[in-house]
Amino acid sequence: GAVVSQHPSRVICKSGTSVKIECRSLDFQATTMFWYRQFPKQSLMLMATSNEGSKATYEQGVEKDKFLINHASLTLSTLTVTSAHPEDSSFYICSARGGQQAFFGQGTRLTVV
Amino acid sequence: EDQVTQSPEALRLQEGESSSLNCSYTVSGLRGLFWYRQDPGKGPEFLFTLYSAGEEKEKERLKATLTKKESFLHITAPKPEDSATYLCAVWVTSGGYQKVTFGTGTKLQVIP
Numbered sequence: 233g234a235v236v237s238q239h240p241s242r243v244i245c246k247s248g249t250s251v252k253i254e255c256r257s258l259d260f261q262a263t264t265m266f267w268y269r270q271f272p273k274q275s276l277m278l279m280a281t282s283n284e285g286s287k288a289t290y291e292q293g294v295e296k297d298k299f300l301i302n303h304a305s306l307t308l309s310t311l312t313v314t315s316a317h318p319e320d321s322s323f324y325i326c327s328a329r330g331g332q333q334a335f336f337g338q339g340t341r342l343t344v345v
Numbered sequence: 346e347d348q349v350t351q352s353p354e355a356l357r358l359q360e361g362e363s364s365s366l367n368c369s370y371t372v373s374g375l376r377g378l379f380w381y382r383q384d385p386g387k388g389p390e391f392l393f394t395l396y397s398a399g400e401e402k403e404k405e406r407l408k409a410t411l412t413k414k415e416s417f418l419h420i421t422a423p424k425p426e427d428s429a430t431y432l433c434a435v436w437v438t439s440g441g442y443q444k445v446t447f448g449t450g451t452k453l454q455v456i457p
Contacts, residue, residue: 238388266445275432275449276389325388327445334379334436334445336388 235259236328238337245316245344253311253340255326261306262328267299270323270339282309316344347372349435351448358423358455366418366451368433376436376443378416380409383430383450392418392431423455 235258245251255265263284268276282288282303290296298320300312309328313320325339348371358364370378377396381389393402395411402409406427408419418431434447 264443268447276434276447278445278447281444323386329443333391333394334434335391336381339386339388341386 236262236326236335236337238326238340240340241338242341243343245342247317247344248315250312250314251316251342253313253324253326253342255309255311255328255337257307257328257330257335260328260330262309262330263306264329265303265309266327266329266334267301267309267311268325268327270325276325279311313342316342318344320344347435347437347444347446349433349446349448351431351433351451353451354449355452356454358420358453360424360455360457361422363419363421363423365420366431366453367415368418368448369415370433370435371414372435372437372446374437374439376438378411379434379436379445380407380416380418381432381434383432385430389432420453423453425455425457428453428455 237256239254265282267279270276279294280288280290282301284303288301303309321344326337327334350369352367377394380392383389393409398413400411406421410417430450430452432450434445436445
C-alpha cells in the first residue's frame with residue numbers, strides 16, 4: 233500500500249513552546265490530508281481537513297490559531313501546535329487520501345511538560 | 346450529524362473461534378467506508394474500503410461487508426496475531442467538503 237511518513241514519532245516540549253509535525257506522502261500525491269488527535273483508549277478525533285494550496289477546514293471546537301495547518305504541496309502537510317500546554321499532550325495522526333483510500337502516518341506522541 | 350457506532354467495544358475470542366464486528370452508521374453523502382487495524386501506539390493500518398451496499402472484500406482471515414446502514418468485519422478462525430483494535434470510518438462528501446469520521450473501535454483479543 234501507499235506510504236505516509238509522519239515525523240517526529242515522539243516529541244517532548246516545554247509548556248509555551250511550539251511544535252511542528254510533518255506528514256509526507258512518499259509515493260503518491262495527496263490532494264487532501266486529514267489531521268487527527270487520539271486520546272488514550274479513545275478513537276481518532278478529526279481535527280481538520282487540508283487541501284493542497286488552500287486553507288484548512290477545522291472541526292468544531294478546534295482552535296485554528298493554536299493548531300496551524302499548512303498543506304503547501306501535494307506531498308507535504310504540517311501541523312504546528314503553538315504555545316503548547318500540558319493538555320495538548322496527545323497522539324496526533326495524519327492521513328493522506330490517495331485515490332479512493334486513506335492512508336495513515338505512524339503518529340506523533342506529543343508530551344508537553 | 347454523522348454518527349458511527351462500533352460494537353462490541355471489546356471482544357475476546359479463543360484461537361479459531363470465528364466472529365463478527367459491527368459498524369453502524371448514520372451519515373449523508375457516504376463516499377465510502379474504511380476498515381482499519383490499529384496496534385497500541387501506532388497509526389491505523391488500512392484494511393478495506395467499501396463503496397456500496399452489497400459489496401464484500403476479503404483479505405486472509407478477514408471479510409468486510411456493507412449494507413445501507415452498517416458494515417460487518419468477519420474474522421474467520423482468528424489467530425493471536427489478529428489481536429488489535431479494529432476501527433471503521435465513514436468517508437462523506439457534502440458540497441465539496443469531505444470528512445472521515447471514525448467509530449470508537451472494537452478491541453479484539455485472541456487467546457491461544
